[in-house]
Amino acid sequence: EHCDYPPSSxxxxxxxxxxxxxKRSFEEELEYITKVSxxxxxxxxxxxxxxxxxxxxxxxxxxxxxxxxxxxxxCDGDGGGGGFIPALKQVANVAALPGIVKASLAxxxxxxxxGFCIG
Numbered sequence: 001e002h003c004d005y006p007p008s009s010x011x012x013x014x015x016x017x018x019x020x021x022x023k024r025s026f027e028e029e030l031e032y033i034t035k036v037s038x039x040x041x042x043x044x045x046x047x048x049x050x051x052x053x054x055x056x057x058x059x060x061x062x063x064x065x066x067x068x069x070x071x072x073x074x075c076d077g078d079g080g081g082g083g084f085i086p087a088l089k090q091v092a093n094v095a096a097l098p099g100i101v102k103a104s105l106a107x108x109x110x111x112x113x114x115g116f117c118i119g
Contacts, residue, residue, distance in 0.1 A: 026075040033088070039108075043092050050096040055104040057091060063108055070112070087112045 032047035036056075041064075043055035059067065070086040085093070087110050095104035 024075070026072045029071060029075060043088060043095070045095070048089060048092040048096060051092060052097070052100050053095050053103050055088075055091045055095045055106070057088065057106040057110060058108050060108055063110070067110070085112065 029047070032044045034042045034044065036042050039058055039060065041057045041059060043057065045051040045054055047055070057067065067086070067088055071088050074084070074086045074089070087106065090112060091104050091106040091110065094100065
């Protein structure tokens with residue numbers, strides 16, 4: 001029911017070691033994701049560490065269901081997913097790259113890749 005991720009600005013920093021990871025629940029992850037329209041989501045800075053810009057994802061109903069299910073499964077898992085990173089996390093990771101301007105964008109064919117999402 002939780003995802004391993006370092007603390008962000010929306011979390012409590014009252015721990016002695018700032019490098020510790022804290023498991024965020026699916027519901028906590030959703031606090032960073034806003035449905036802007038029927039076909040678009042925005043992922044706010046802080047969803048993953050070091051994001052420079054927000055991320056935006058263009059979806060249809062089937063893809064919306066798949067992306068959220070993928071994130072939920074990653075949060076519910078015990079970390080034994082063999083390094084699998086959900087596409088929503090991957091598009092947010094791209095938003096942390098140096099030099100990115102305005103937003104990281106994912107189109108309606110988005111799916112998880114090896115490190116970065118495809119689409």
